[in-house]
Amino acid sequence: MGTVTKVGIIGMGHVGAHVANSLVLQGIADELYMTEQCSGDEDRSAKLAAEVQDLGDSLAFCPHNVALFNCGDDYARLADCDVIVNAAGKVSLASKDRDGELFYTTDTAKKFIKPIADAGFDGVWVTIANPCDVVATEIWKLSGIDPRHVIGTGTALDSSRLKYALSRATGYDQHSICAYMLGEHGSSMFAAWSAVNFGGKPLAQLRREQPERFGFDEREIEEEARHGGYVTYAGKQCTEFAVADAACRLVRAVVSNEHYITPCSTLMTGDYGEEGFFTSLPCVVGADGVEEVMHFDLSDAELAEFHASCAHVKENLERIGLR
Known part of the structure; x- marks a missing residue:
């Protein structure tokens, strides 16, 4: 057995x-x-x-x-x-x-x-x-x-929303898109545009080669990812399918020891200078939980957004006396 x-x-x-x-x-x-x-x-x-x-x-x-x-x-x-x-x-x-x-x-x-x-x-x-x-x-x-x-589960769900928005904007299958929302699972999350690629080809390169196909407004796409849950909530007063599937995907990664890479909320231990609380960065997930945290060369603007997002998490922790 x-x-x-x-x-x-x-x-x-x-x-x-x-x-x-x-x-x-x-x-x-x-x-x-x-x-x-x-x-x-x-x-x-x-x-x-x-x-x-x-x-x-x-x-x-x-x-x-x-x-x-x-x-x-x-x-x-x-x-x-x-x-x-x-x-x-x-x-x-x-x-x-x-x-x-x-x-x-x-x-x-x-x-x-x-x-x-x-x-x-x-x-x-x-x-x-x-x-x-x-x-x-x-x-x-x-x-x-x-x-x-x-x-x-953090921004695993929001990253799925980002890929779905990018798929609709470009016509490419979302499984072939690598794109992450990072930071808190909330209004201060942000898209790490510098790390977005389609089948391994960076978005910046594709924009130069195919400006018509990839000339979408990044701010609009990011807002779709950030607020997609409220479109769902407005129609049925809850979100349920996508977030449940995000959680199940993490469960499967753990029980199958997959070493699956996904953005999710994990303890900051000096990541980009932040520590002592949880927020989302790309993680390797397996039988031992979060086995590794991956880091990108974020742009200066993205780093600023990350720190602002972390500040909001810390403010909430202070509100409940956990910081």
């Missing part, structure tokens, strides 16, 4: 439920442990039971069986998981900006970080809850876990 892959999910709202469904459909997990803030809340308890039942009803159509566990709010039961996904949030608070959930998500995280740490969890955290960089920093500080074992 092979190794059993165990994944836990905290929060089974819009995003958590889609994380669970995607993990099952992709055959990433063998065992799925799902939790919710159920104590004294019959609606949340019923919602969790409903999601577990619905997932179980779908198993006959999935690649292989997955053992499903309704853990209520017994967070310690997740301690044996390989990866825990934190999707505990309240999206309505982020209707205008991702800082809107700051106090809610960080207060909520305090309810489960210590019980899981005390139960001996030594796997990898993948955290989605916003503000993503702040919550990732909180998990690291309050759990005492190796910071490499905490991964925020």
Whole structure:
């Protein structure tokens, strides 16, 4: 018998439920442990039971069986998981900006970080809850876990939005485009234009060779990436598919030990002169979490944007007393 892959999910709202469904459909997990803030809340308890039942009803159509566990709010039961996904949030608070959930998500995280740490969890955290960089920093500080074992989805999703916008502007398949949004997962993120390439060919060179095809307005493309989530939110009052898939991609990179390169939120340890908090840079992700942080030769303007973005993360950490 092979190794059993165990994944836990905290929060089974819009995003958590889609994380669970995607993990099952992709055959990433063998065992799925799902939790919710159920104590004294019959609606949340019923919602969790409903999601577990619905997932179980779908198993006959999935690649292989997955053992499903309704853990209520017994967070310690997740301690044996390989990866825990934190999707505990309240999206309505982020209707205008991702800082809107700051106090809610960080207060909520305090309810489960210590019980899981005390139960001996030594796997990898993948955290989605916003503000993503702040919550990732909180998990690291309050759990005492190796910071490499905490991964925020960060700008993985925003980078996908950037590639989607570039694909529509140029007609090239987004899988052939290398383009990253960096910094916080919020309004201060920025596109690292100096590192964008299409099939390995730098954007600056393509602009000289094919000015009509690549003469798009970078500011407009960047704004699409920065605010794409609010287009989604405006129509259905949540975002769910893309961010859930971003989290599942990170889970797969960990449990398959892929050494996958993607922008995600990780601890700054002197990167570009910043340290002591989480934000997004390109990372190599494998079984040990973030195995390596990659650095570009950012332009002076991009460096300024990065430092401004970091300053915003640090301001939020000060607001909750974590800095």
